[in-house]
Amino acid sequence: MPIQLSAASNGKGLASKYAVVRFVRALALLLLLSLTQLFILVLSAPAQGASPFVRLAGRWLGEGRLGYVGAQDPPTSCRNRS
Numbered sequence: 001m002p003i004q005l006s007a008a009s010n011g012k013g014l015a016s017k018y019a020v021v022r023f024v025r026a027l028a029l030l031l032l033l034s035l036t037q038l039f040i041l042v043l044s045a046p047a048q049g050a051s052p053f054v055r056l057a058g059r060w061l062g063e064g065r066l067g068y069v070g071a072q073d074p075p076t077s078c079r080n081r082s
Contacts, residue, residue, distance in 0.1 A: 061077075061078075062077065062078050063075070064077075
């Protein structure tokens with residue numbers, strides 16, 4: 001039967017345990033910093049620009065026809081309700 005050495009008797013087990021703990025802590029810190037940067041980037045993103053319909057503001061009227069293939073063209077009218 002082979003003799004098993006405990007972590008305290010060979011000295012390597014304890015050192016490798018602390019290395020794993022340091023690695024996990026460093027990984028957690030890296031993840032936290034990455035999430036912080038992502039959060040800051042999202043908050044600092046510019047707002048959406050002006051609407052392309054801003055030049056259509058005001059009161060306007062119009063008439064026209066919608067064309068459907070193989071169907072009758074119904075008359076169409078539109079009105080701005082502002």
